[in-house]
Amino acid sequence: MAEPAIQEHSPAPPAQSTPIELRGMTAELLAAMVAELGQPRYRTDQLLHWLYKVRVDRLSAMTNLSLKLRAELGERCQVDVLALERETADAAGTRKLLWRCSDGAAIESVLMAQSDADRSTLCISSQVGCPLGCTFCLTATMGLRRHLRAAEIVEQVVLAERLSGERMQTIVFMGMGEPLANFDNVSRAIEILTDTHCAGYSPRRITVSTAGVVPGIDKLGASMLDVNLAVSLNAPLDDLRRELMPIARRYELAELVAAMRRYPLKPGQRITVEYVLLAGVNDELSLADQTARLLRGIACKINLIPLNEAEGIPFRRPGSAVVLAFQERLRAAGYHAFIRESKGREIRAACGQLATEAGAGRRVIAASMLAPGSRGD
Ligand code: SF4
Numbered sequence: 453m454a455e456p457a458i459q460e461h462s463p464a465p466p467a468q469s470t471p472i473e474l475r476g477m478t479a480e481l482l483a484a485m486v487a488e489l490g491q492p493r494y495r496t497d498q499l500l501h502w503l504y505k506v507r508v509d510r511l512s513a514m515t516n517l518s519l520k521l522r523a524e525l526g527e528r529c530q531v532d533v534l535a536l537e538r539e540t541a542d543a544a545g546t547r548k549l550l551w552r553c554s555d556g557a558a559i560e561s562v563l564m565a566q567s568d569a570d571r572s573t574l575c576i577s578s579q580v581g582c583p584l585g586c587t588f589c590l591t592a593t594m595g596l597r598r599h600l601r602a603a604e605i606v607e608q609v610v611l612a613e614r615l616s617g618e619r620m621q622t623i624v625f626m627g628m629g630e631p632l633a634n635f636d637n638v639s640r641a642i643e644i645l646t647d648t649h650c651a652g653y654s655p656r657r658i659t660v661s662t663a664g665v666v667p668g669i670d671k672l673g674a675s676m677l678d679v680n681l682a683v684s685l686n687a688p689l690d691d692l693r694r695e696l697m698p699i700a701r702r703y704e705l706a707e708l709v710a711a712m713r714r715y716p717l718k719p720g721q722r723i724t725v726e727y728v729l730l731a732g733v734n735d736e737l738s739l740a741d742q743t744a745r746l747l748r749g750i751a752c753k754i755n756l757i758p759l760n761e762a763e764g765i766p767f768r769r770p771g772s773a774v775v776l777a778f779q780e781r782l783r784a785a786g787y788h789a790f791i792r793e794s795k796g797r798e799i800r801a802a803c804g805q806l807a808t809e810a811g812a813g814r815r816v817i818a819a820s821m822l823a824p825g826s827r828g829d
Contacts, residue, residue, distance in 0.1 A: 470554075471530035474503055475610060476603030476640065479649040489524055497649075503531070504650050507614040534559075534607045536615070549612060553580070553604060557597060560627060561608045563616060574620045576608040578638050579629025584663050585698045586684075588728055588759060588767055591628045599634040605641035609651060624659045626682070630699075631660050632668025642677050655679045659724065666703040669711040681715050682724035683708070687734050688742035696734070705746065712750050722788075723752040729775055730759050731768035740778045744785035753788040 474482070483496040495517065502514040509532045511522045534551040537558065541547045545565030550558055562575040581594035609623055623645065625631040631638045642658060645651045661682035662668060672681065687693035693700040712723055725747060729735045743754070756779055759769045770778075775791055782789035 472528050473533050473601065473603035474499070474529050474531055475533070475606045475644070476601055478640070478643055479647050489521065491521060495521065500649050504610065504652070507610050509614075532607065532611070533601075533603045534611055536611065539615070547616075549608075549615070551604075551608065551611070553600075559600065559604070559608070561612055562627065563612055572616065572618065572620055573622045573624060574609060574612050575624050575626045576605060577627035577629055578605060578625050578631040578634050582629045583633060584630050586663060587696050588686075588730060588765055590762070590765070593764070594628075596629075599637055600629070602637045602640035602644065605637060606644050606651065609645060609653075620653070620657070622657045622659065623653060624661060624682075626659075626661045630663055630665060632662045632665040632672065635668055635671060639672075639675055639677060642679060646677070646679075656718075656721070661724075661726070663697055663699045664703050664708045665699065666707050666711045669708075669715060673711075673715045678718075680721065680724065681712075682726055683712060684726045684728075685743065686726070686728050688739055688746045692734060692739075696730075709746060709750070712752075717751055721751070723750060725752050725754045726757060727754060728757045728759055729770050729778065731770040731774070733767060735770045735774050735778055737777060737781050740781035741785070744782055744787060747787070753790065754782055755790050755792045756782075757792050 472485070477485070479496065479500060482499060483493065486493070486496045486499065498516055499514070502508045502517075506513075508514060511517075511526050511529070511531055514522060517525075533554055536549060537552040538550040539547060547563040549561045549563065551560065552558055557580045559577045559580055561577065564573045564575065577600060579599050580597035582589070582591045583596035585592045609620065613619060625638065638660070642655070642660075645653050645658065646655050655678040659680040659682050660672060661684065663684045669681065669683075672679070684697070685693075686696050687700075688705070690700065690705050693705060715723060717723070727734075727743065747754075756775060758772075758775050759765070759767055761767075761769045779789045779791055
């Protein structure tokens with residue numbers, strides 16, 4: 453398999469003729485635009501209120517803005533850039549949201565109810581498809597169609613809030629795509645999501661999950677975005693990891709682990725390490741031992757994710773005794789190791805599945821959309 457193409461600096465701006473996407477602008481940029489229109493500063497606050505507190509879908513709903521200003525904004529700006537195409541839910545409260553972008557691309561988010569809280573985790577996408585080609589992942593079968601723009605990322609959150617009527621407990625970049633391969637748009641979106649004038653989420657409630665794009669990890673660490681990091685490991689040996697994840701051909705484990713060690717953590721903060729368990733491939737106890745050695749000294753917790761078996765994915769799910777033994781081995785080595793079960797299989801809450809079905813002529817196979825902090829990347 454060819455080495456995956458990584459584009460770490462591809463902002464994918466809207467074309468010149470497309471409207472300005474209001475939820476893709478920082479509060480500062482919005483203020484500059486309002487000033488350019490000759491409007492007082494408080495108009496920016498009103499705009500932000502409508503966008504992020506009331507979560508309106510169109511300018512005409514912003515009733516305390518003058519008709520003239522609404523008309524001027526209407527000539528150049530757009531509010532909603534995503535349209536909900538389909539929503540499915542299961543008995544446990546997991547909701548799968550399929551969004552249609554203005555160019556017809558389909559993306560997805562998954563809203564997972566927490567059993568122990570009245571708030572939810574939202575898993576969002578960062579790209580249409582994914583370039584990384586992990587062998588156990590459905591999204592990989594789509595390839596990369598394009599990066600998502602900041603507004604398309606932010607709106608997955610704002611529109612999920614509008615639909616559910618609630619704030620999210622946590623937001624995880626674990627849907628379609630490799631977020632660090634779309635760094636500029638993802639970082640702009642995080643800026644907007646964490647700005648108290650905009651969506652106002654604490655950075656500690658946001659997790660960016662990567663398959664191991666080493667320069668992206670360093671850039672995220674240096675960015676002051678201050679979010680949590682999750683790394684999809686899946687194998688503690690380079691040879692095996694290269695078989696499962698083509699990105700490992702570019703960044704070896706030594707480099708990846710060094711980047712994890714460099715990632716700035718606050719007291720009590722840990723990196724999440726994700727490990728999808730594939731029967732007879734990476735579930736031997738000796739590999740648990742190797743994982744323990746590899747991660748020694750890194751403040752981390754390990755999420756073990758037994759694969760969802762699926763047509764088209766050439767792996768099997770290990771038996772529960774194997775999974776428990778693997779977990780126990782890591783725990784015995786001093787790690788916080790958890791087993792994360794997939795959620796929502798019956799509603800096709802599978803990574804890339806709904807979007808793949810919605811795409812013209814794509815084959816439909818099942819895969820694993822994983823519990824919070826536990827996707828296969
Ligand atoms: S597991 Fe993640 S990084 Fe790998 S192909 Fe799927 S979406 Fe991309």
